[in-house]
Amino acid sequence: MTDAGQRGLGHSTNLVGRPPDWLASCAFNEAPAPLHIWGVREMNSSLFAMLDQAETPAEAGGAFLAYMTAMFGLDDEQRDEGSGKRRFRSSFLRLIQGWSFDSNGPEGAVLKGWVESRFGVCPSFHKGIIAQVSDPAWAGYVEEKMASGFHNNAIWVQLDLLFEFCQWAIARFAFPGQTHLTLFRGVNGFDEHRIVERIDRRAAVVRLNNLVSFTTDRSVADCFGDRILTAQVPLAKVLFFNGLLPATLPRGEAEVLALGGEYRVRVDYV
Structure with missing residues (x-):
C-alpha cells in the first residue's frame, strides 16, 4: 500500500x-x-x-x-x-x-x-x-x-x-486522434475531493475518487454544485460515455465515467 x-x-x-x-x-x-x-x-x-x-x-x-x-x-x-x-x-x-x-x-x-x-x-x-x-x-x-x-x-x-x-x-x-477531453464536475465542497495542492484561487490539484463522473456540458455541472471543476481527462482513462451504446442507458447528463486519482483542475464558482 x-x-x-x-x-x-x-x-x-x-x-x-x-x-x-x-x-x-x-x-x-x-x-x-x-x-x-x-x-x-x-x-x-x-x-x-x-x-x-x-x-x-x-x-x-x-x-x-x-x-x-x-x-x-x-x-x-x-x-x-x-x-x-x-x-x-x-x-x-x-x-x-x-x-x-x-x-x-x-x-x-x-x-x-x-x-x-x-x-x-x-x-x-x-x-x-x-x-x-x-x-x-x-x-x-x-x-x-x-x-x-x-x-x-x-x-x-x-x-x-x-x-x-x-x-x-x-x-x-x-475521438480519433485525440488524447484528452475537457470535462466538468459540479461539487458543493471538497469533502469527497481532497485538495492536494492549492495553486491559486482558481487552480488546484485535487484527489478524486478512483472512479468519477464528469460531464461534457458545463451547464449540467452547474446543477450539481456551486463549484465547477474543469479538468483535462485522458481518454485512456474513460470507461463509459454517453453515445457509446444504443439507447439503453440515460443520456440526459452528457456523462463520462473515468478513472480518478489526482487531477489538476480549474475551480470556478457558480
Whole structure:
C-alpha cells in the first residue's frame, strides 16, 4: 500500500502493467499512455474482429451488446429458471444505471472494486472518507463490493470488456486522434475531493475518487454544485460515455465515467 496521507490507498500490482501511483498522478494525466487490461482482446478476438466490420458507432454498439447478451445471458429469455424462480444475473448495464442514481450505492462499490482490482487504485470515498483500511467506510465498501448478488455472472469480466470496447470506440469513432477531453464536475465542497495542492484561487490539484463522473456540458455541472471543476481527462482513462451504446442507458447528463486519482483542475464558482 502507498502512504494514504500522500497518495491514497493503492496496490503495487494491477492488470494493466502500469504503476498504480503513476496512473493516479497528474503526470499520467498530462502525458497519458494507452491502457489495456491483459488478455481481454486476445481472449475475445471474435468480438473485435466483428467490431472491425462496423461502419457506424451505432452498428458497433449493437454488435457489442449482442456479444455481451450471448456471452453472459443478459436477456430475460436466457435467465436460468431451472429452480422455478428467475435467477438474477448481474449485468454491467445495471451497474452503470445504478451508478447514475447513486455512486455510493452497492453498484458504485462494485465499480470502484473493479477499478481497484484492474488498475490498483483504491477508492478514497464511499459513503465516507477512506484514508486507511481501518476506516469504517473501508469496511462498508468491501462488504458492498463483494456482495454475492453482483458476482454470479463474471461481472468484472463484463466490465473488462466494456473498458476495452470503450477504448476501441474512442479510437475508431468517437475521438480519433485525440488524447484528452475537457470535462466538468459540479461539487458543493471538497469533502469527497481532497485538495492536494492549492495553486491559486482558481487552480488546484485535487484527489478524486478512483472512479468519477464528469460531464461534457458545463451547464449540467452547474446543477450539481456551486463549484465547477474543469479538468483535462485522458481518454485512456474513460470507461463509459454517453453515445457509446444504443439507447439503453440515460443520456440526459452528457456523462463520462473515468478513472480518478489526482487531477489538476480549474475551480470556478457558480
